Amino acid sequence: MRLALDEARAAAARDEVPIGAVVVGPDGRVLSRAGNRVEEHCDPSAHAELLTMRAAGAALNSPRLTGCTLYVTLEPCPMCAAAIVHFRPARVVFGAYDPKGGGVEHGPRLFERPECLHRPEVIGGVAEREAADLLRAFFAARRPPRTRPAPTDPPA
C-alpha cells in the first residue's frame, strides 16, 4: 500500500485525482504500479486499477492475474470492480471507502451479486486515513474559495 500511496501522490503532482494502484504477484513481486491518468490520456477509464491490472497482465503474458493482489488507495468504482472480475486477482486491498462512487462495499456491490463470476478476497480500510487525506487535500485545493456572504442592508 506504500507504493500505491506513492503512485497516488505522483498522480496529484500531475494534476490527476490522487489514486494509485499496484499489482503484486503470488511470490510478492511487484508486477506493475500506476496512478490515475484520466486527464493526461483524455480517457475517463484510465483509472489506476485498470492501468495497473493491464500492465500486470502484460508482464505475466496472461489475461488472468491468478494468485495476485491488487492494492489501490480508494475503493474501486463499479467499472474497476467489474474489471477486477475479468482479471481475477485473488485479493483486493483498498484504502479509503467511497460511499458515493464505490462499487465493492457501496453502490452495486458487484462482488456480492449472484451472477458474479469471481469473488476476490477484499480487505478495505488499509491506510485509510492517509489515502483519504490525499483526496481531501487535492479537492480542497481545487475548490473555489468560499466567499463570505455580502452583508445585507439593514432593514429600512
Place this chain on the structure above:
Amino acid sequence: MRLALDEARAAAARDEVPIGAVVVGPDGRVLSRAGNRVEEHCDPSAHAELLTMRAAGAALNSPRLTGCTLYVTLEPCPMCAAAIVHFRPARVVFGAYDPKGGGVEHGPRLFERPECLHRPEVIGGVAEREAADLLRAFFAARRPPRTRPAPTDPPA
C-alpha cells in the same frame, strides 16, 4: 450497427469473441470503431466498447462523448456499462441481449441505480438476431465435439 457488425465479424476472424462497437458523433460522423482485442492484447478489459470509446475520446480530444451514440453488437457488461457512465455518450444502441453477462438490462442494471451519474438513452435488440448468430456460430465452432456415449455392454 452495420459497421459494428463488420467489426464483430473482423474480431471473429482474429479468433476474438465477435463483438464490435462504433461511436458516432452528434453530427452523424463515425468517430471510432473497434472489435474485441482481449486475446491479442492479453487484456480482458479490451472489450470493443472500451476500445472504441477511448478512441472516440482521443478523436474529440475530450474525455466526454457528449451527444455521441455508442453502437455495440451485444448488451454491455457491467465494466463497459460503468465505463459508459464515465464517458457519457447520449445514447447506447445494442444488438443482442446478454442475460448472463449484461449490466444494462440484466445483472446490476447500472443505469437504473440511484447513484448513477449519467443515464444514456438505451435502445436494445437492434439487429439482435444477426449479432446473436455471430456469437452462437463462434462458440459452436469452438465447443468440443459431442462424443456419442459408448454403447453399454448388453446385460449379461
